Structures are given as structure tokens and as C-alpha cells.
Amino acid sequence: MAPILEVQDLTTNYRTLSGWVRAAEGVNFQVEPGEALGLAGESGCGKTTVALSLLKILPQGGVIRDGKIILDGTDIVPLSEKDMRKLRWKKIAIVFQGAMNAMNPVYKVGDQIVEAIRTHEPDADNRDAWERARKLFELVGIDPERVDNYPHEFSGGMRQRALIAMALAANPKVLIGDEPGTALDVIVQAQTLKLMRDLKERLGLSMLLISHDLSIIAETCEKVAIMYAGRIVEYGDAQSIFKEPLHPYTQGLIKAFPALTGERIRLTSIPGQPPDLLHPPPACRFNPRCPYVMDVCKKVDPPLQKSGSGDHLVACHLY
């Protein structure tokens, strides 16, 4: 089957007074229909930039400088804003980060969902739209009667659900989740992730999940892309990556998660800071923090390719 979303060599930079901030460079990935891809990495690695590029809602200064984003057969990079509006929400929708603040506090939750429906489907009848909002609430597990509530009457978990309902308002094919679950506590987070998994199966959604928390991605995604400093450093099947992480950065990220079972141990972390994307380190961008750094790492950029033993792609000179 053809992938529903294909990103080829996406380069999104931010223009600043001191030069281009290379937030995403040469990013490649594909999302098959009904599949979930997890995009993981530290803050500032370009995950959110990629998500915003997919909807073309980059903040001022953000420019897609190169590459293609093929959504359901059409490249959306050259599309005008007017054409883009027709695609948003119908083809691709996003659940924003920060469930607590993503809704307008002075409108009813239902109004906001109806607004999403009617903006994207101007012919929709008002009463039908409200009916659909109720159906969406039911779908995400909130009492449909509560469409008449204001956001402050909802708990954190319900707001997160309502945001998911809003993203689903126009039956998108691809759903982007930007850090779903962060800022929620364990139980609500577990409930949200379960809901997203259920929805994926029931509606056949394709998802792109962005998170710095690998355990969230492990729970929900079949494929994983690990991003570091604007580039994908490891990409492939989740099972294979978690079983045999090849890139030293991925290994560090996985080790940073203490296991719930087993002995009490001293925690480990990746030393150093994420690089300044205005002046990224030469060649392999991880070289200043890498425990296995070699001379070649500072001179030659490692390509993303299949390595000897693993079934997935990795960009590292070790292999």
C-alpha cells in the first residue's frame, strides 16, 4: 500500500537575525495507512518543527527550504495557503501540546468543536454539527451532555480527550499528537494513550506521535524515528529499535528510563547539552556528546542506512 504520508528530505529552518536556525534538516520518513510512527528526541531537536511543517503552520520566520511532504498523493509544500486550508483537519489534524491551555476559556467546549467542523465544512448544518460534536464526545469517552460545559469545568484528562475529539472533527486520515500525555499524571496519561490506541484501531487512523518519552512511543507506535539536532539518527521498526538500539544517542535515551522492576540503581543520563542549532557541530551532530566518538565522526556526516545486524536504519559511523 502506498504510504499516506511521506516526508522526503524535509528541511525547515527558522530565519533569525544571526542566521538560519537549522531546526530540521533532511528529514525522511513514511507513515503507512493505519500505522503509528513515533518521533522521539530531546526538546529542541526539531520534533515540533516537523509537526508544524506537516500542517504548514510554522511560526513567523519558519520556512520549508527544501523537500517534499506527500500527503495522500499530493505534495503539500508548494500549495497555497488557500489550498492548504482545504486539507487541514480533513486530511491531517493535530492534537496540541498542553491540554490545559489549548482551549479558549470563554467559549463552550462544544462551540469550539462545532467551530472546527463548520470551518472545514462550511455546508454543514448547525444542528448536525452539534450532533456530531456529541458523537465525537462519545467516541472519546466523555458524557455527550457535557458539550455545553466550559473548559474550566473539565479535568485535565477530559480536556485532553476533548482536544482529541476536536482533532477528529473532520475525519482526518492522519492525526499528529504533539506530546500527548505530558503534563498529565500517570493514570490520566495511561488512559489517554489507551484511547489513542483504540481510536487508531477503530477508525483506521494513521498517527504521528511526538514525544520525548520513549516509553509512551513504545506503547503506541509500530515505527520509531529518533531525532537529534534536526536530523533523524535512527529509524525503523519499534520492536527492532527497542531490542537493539544502534545509535549511541538512542542507547542513551533508552537507558535514561529507569526500569520499574529490578534493583535500585543509580540513574544514567546523556552527558552534555543539546547543540545550538544556529551553529550545529560539524559532521555527525552527536559527536560532542558521544561516548564512542572517532575522528571520522567530526569530518564525515554519517548517512542513514541499514546497518549490519539490525533491521532498521541508523546514521552512525560505528556500523
Added chain:
Amino acid sequence: MSEDYLVRVENLKKHFPLKQGFFQTLFSREELTVKAVDGISFALRKGEILGLVGESGSGKTTTGRLLVRLTDPTDGTVYFEGKDISALMGRKLRSLRKPDKSAKCSVPGCSRNARRTVSARDIARAGIEPPSGDKGYLCGIHFKEANRRLKFRQRLKDVGKVEKGAICVVVACGRKAKHSVDPGDVEKGELDTLAPKGDLCDLHFKELEENLYGLRSLKDLRRRIQIVFQDPFESLDPRMTIKEIVAEPVRVQKIAKNESEVEARVKAALSDVELVPPETFLFRFPHELSGGQRQRVAVARAFILDPKFVIADEPVSMLDVSIRAEILNLMVDLVKKRSTSVIYITHDLALAKHVCDRIAVMYLGKIMETSSSELLIDAPLHPYTQALIAAVPVPDPSHRRGDVISGEIPSPIYPPPGCRFHTRCPYAHTRCTIEEPPLVEVEKNHIVACHLYS
């Protein structure tokens, strides 16, 4: 041994009164309160790290704030180094309530009506014989005023020795006065309202406070108890340099003799948190630092006074996973080196297990289970603890998660009767809805409040 405990909390409660509308106040008899913390007891040994875990709304953060006294408890006692700190006075005379309208200020010669008084209870606490039973012994505002005038007197360099045997007028402080107001000042200055010799001495007033609480004030307490807040983006003043931020506690507590000592202390504190070389950070602003560096600054600020007790309120939840471990290791090292006691508030059980010596699980303002961290995670007894552990995501795609408990934490305004968890508990039976389970020690050092085990 109770003496081993640095901090002991007994039946601590915090009920926040709920604002009600006009008609509700007219027609409802009861006063509604949010029972954020509803009677918790625990103790903390020296050098121990106790984890406080639970969902949002379980009262973890309120407990933390009560311990530093950022909020005042509704009821219950907090003992710190064996002393009751739950009613400690702030810079103002804290437990001073509004006296009767008619109460007169007892600073003699002051004809105003008292606005604040020391209550008889406070005096009783200090173990001093209360004078023949009136309210309104001393008034803060007027005391300050008197104090100010006394300072004026000091400027006049007229500190006259008092006659032997003069009694301090700070009521209930039976001591003899050492300093007094000289009648001469009264004439020279504006001290017209202050009456004759030997009226008031701030020296004794301080002593009275000390007798009352062992510590002079909250300020003294805060030298020993510090807090690290959750969000390093909001807990650092954006207009202050790192040096000013870290030096602030030192300046407030007036422990450094001069500016160079302040700077030396700040540098040492910054090196302790591995912000090296410290010189490069001194004059930067918070916005120039990454999240992890900012949280290091917050840790440095908390540890610069070498506190005995630190409350860490979700110190790493806003940070990236990859740097969480670093900050936590740093804190654990600092704590172990100085044998500081820590309360680590978190909802991340996996981190809590590796960081804490003991963990207490809270739900709706009550403690449900307490045990050593290994025992609590590996063999949890309370169904709530089990549910929390089951909800922790596992970084392994082949792991399939069991059922997540449904629903959300009930309203703390009307907490469910009986066991507070019964509305969501898979094992709930009728007894749970009626009778509240007590905390019982099921095995050694493993305390749980659940009818399944009693």
C-alpha cells in the same frame, strides 16, 4: 526511636474554604471546604529521602507547602527537630488574631486600640505564667511603632541603663528589663505617647518569641527548610541574574559578612550543582540557560544555606527525560553528602523507586500505603498503588499493558465516605463504603490502609 526523626507530622490537615455565592451562603448551613490534605501523619529520619507519590489532586504539593509553611495548616502539628513549627510566627506576629474592639494596646501610654494581640494560647505554649487573664497583651503594629521610636532613641545615643529591678512590660515575659526608654528622649523626640522609664525592651520581646517557639521566626526556619519548585521556567525571576537569584537567601538571612563572602558562597553553590566554571554563569539571566541548567540554579538556591530538610516538588517533571537523571543524581549526591532529609514529590513511580529510600502513596489527602521503595514497587499491597504501578508506561513495545483503572480522582470537597478509593477500587466491598480503613503495619515497615489486609 522518635528522636531519630528530623521531621514528624501528626494529623496534618489543610482545608481550603470554598467561596460560595450569595444565595448559597444564605441557604446552606455547612461551610464548604476543599479537603486537600486530610489528616496525614508520617516521620522522616535524618538523611532520608521520602517519596510522596499520587495523582494530581491527591494533596502531595499542598503537603509540601505545609511543611515549608508556605500555607498554614488547618490542623495538626509539624515537629521539626522536636519543635512544633506549625504555629511559628512570621515576620509579623503571626498568630495574632483580631482582638475585641475594646481591647487596648498594652504598650503603656499608647492610647490606641489594639489591632493585633498575642493570644493567651501562645503565651501558654511558651510555658510562661499568663498574667491575670486579659486578652490583648501586645500589639504588633504598635509594638513596631514603639520600636521605631526606640531606634530614634538609639540614634540619640541615649541608651540609658535601667534601674535594677525594672520589669519588662512585654506582658508575660517576667524578666527584668535591660534597656529602657529614657524620659529624656520622650521630651526630645516625639515619644510623647510613651510613658516613663523601663517600659519596653525589644530584647525581651525577642526572647519571648524564642520561648514560644524555640525558633525565632519563620525566617529562621527557612534557613533550615528549603524547597525546589517544579517549574524552573517560572520559579526564577527573569529580571535577576543567576548570582542575585542564588545569593538572595544568603542576603535575606544576613549570613555573609560582606559582598565577597556572598560571591564566594554563590560560586561554591554553583560548583556544587556542576554549573562550572561558576564565573561564566554569575551574570547571566535565566532565559540564557536551558531548562536543566535552570533547575540546577534552583537546586543551588535551595542548598546554599545548607538546609537540614529540603522539599523537592516534582523537580524534574518539566525537564527532558535525558537530563532528568543528571539533576536527580546531583540532588541525591548533595543530600547524601550533607545528610539532608528530603521529601521528593512526584508522580513518576519509576524515578521515585530509584531515588527514594521510602515512598508514601497519597490519595485524596490521605496516605494509603508507606513502605521502603523496593517493597512498595515490587510488592504493592494497596489496590491504588497497584493501579498506579500498572499505569506506568514501559519502554518496551512487546509489553502489553493490562487494564488502566477508569475514572478520575473524586472531588476533595465531598470525599467518598469510608475508604476514599472505594469508588474506583476493583476489590471494593460494602465495608469499604462505610468504614474508613486505618493504617496498619501489615509487615515490617510496610503500612497500608485497606480492608483487604485488616
